[in-house]
Amino acid sequence: MSLARGYAVTDNTAPLKPFSFERRAVGPDDIRIDILYSGICHSDLHQARDDWGGAQFPMVPGHEIIGRVVEVGANVTRLKVGDIAGVGCMVDSCRTCDACEHDLEQYCEQGPTWTYNSRERVSGELTQGGYSDHVVVEQRFVVKVSETLDLKAAAPLLCAGITTYSPLRHWKVGPGQKVGVIGLGGLGHMGVKFAKAMGATVVMITTSPEKGADAKRLGADDVLVSRDPAQMKAHANSFDFLLNTVPVGHDTNPYMSLLKRDSTMCMVGVITEMDPPLTGGNLIFGRKSVAGSGIGGMAETQEMLDFCAKHNIVSDVEVIDIKDVNEAWDRMQKNDVRYRFVIDMATLKNAA
Missing domain, CATH: 3.40.50.720 (NAD(P)-binding Rossmann-like Domain)
Structure with a gap:
């Protein structure tokens, strides 16, 4: 287990506040990523406010994650320590249904395991997202990100x-x-x-x-x-x-x-x-x-990131300190952003 720091909401009316929690230990097929940037998606606000039902608290939002690989399990072949990696909306699926076998994990017939506000398939623990300092994810659900891209502006590629x-x-x-x-x-x-x-x-x-x-x-x-x-x-x-x-x-x-x-x-x-x-x-x-159409499977997400590297495509972003995340949520609700907020997670170290 590893101690993680982040920002969470504790109920559907609460603001985001500093929050500490445990991530699972890195298993044979897992990758640990120190998060550099976390994009803010409008669905983060919808989930936290329970607009769609099924909200589970405490909730650390964030599913547009860019970071650096700092540890890999013994069976990991797709990435290595030092690589830049991305994690999007999913962190697991059943892997055996027709959708999963066709690299369409987002349409998993048993339902994907979402990056936050979901339950890990093995432990049953609540998943927590990218408004945090690190994350541990199985290698199938991690993509490689080219360092030729502007990494802060690449974060929203994982969802938008x-x-x-x-x-x-x-x-x-x-x-x-x-x-x-x-x-x-x-x-x-x-x-x-x-x-x-x-x-x-x-x-x-x-x-x-x-x-x-x-x-x-x-x-x-x-x-x-x-x-x-x-x-x-x-x-x-x-x-x-x-x-x-x-x-x-x-x-x-x-x-x-x-x-x-x-x-x-x-x-x-x-x-x-x-x-x-x-x-x-x-x-x-x-x-x-x-x-x-809903997001994309993991193979297609990697294809998309490679396409972005080839054509130098990233999002137009406004980078914020994590201490300003509640203000960013308020502005996002008013459509006052061109066109995505991204949290610089290095600012978490100095956040109260």
Whole structure:
């Protein structure tokens, strides 16, 4: 066992406070990582406030982890001491179901073991996340990160990155295609960068005209303001794929008119009900599809990180001291961040 320090919430109304706890000893297949940077995801706030139910306390959030390997078990072959490593949303799965056997651990039929607010499969102990000084994870669920990347800006790749990369790869986005990214936030700004690097013509679709300049800075070829009927009409029936990153329930019906026949809109941001509901005719007339996608498997996450190293893709981040994490959560709730907060975990040493 090893003593860990971090920040935790103790109930669904409590602020994040310093917290000490024990990590398991490094087993034969385990990797111990000293955490350098931990990204802040909006789901950290949702989990801590029990917005989705099932919250377990005390809870150390954080599933966008970048750190340095400091210890490996006897059976570890994928990384070595000194490597830069990443840990995302999962730290285990059943490994035997059809999904796991096809490297789709995020769809494990028994349910993945999440990086925090979950239970370890063997010990039953509560998992604790990346707002802490170190973590111990089985090697299958650790990825190697190139030191050519800006490591602080690479942390959100472990969630925001793979969440947007995976559907773009699955629906084979590439040259000659017109792709729309709906919503310019933590997920949307990564979707623009990936789709552009894959060779597509990228249109940022937003309700906020003032975001247009930033969308083009990120790589968008054009900006479509969805509240403008004339712009929507001009782009009707022209998109090969839509990546919808909006994180709350919203009206998806207008977006369906943008799709070509036999094309798909993929939802990656919202997990609650849609209001108003999707009208069936918007699917039937044009044989159009609405689909969903959740993060990515471990093999694909490694592929994504290698793609990022090749194309020098990272997130746009604001780095904070851990003592300011509650303020960052408040700002995130107000969408006051461009586009991800990342905690410099070196500041934990001086935190009260």
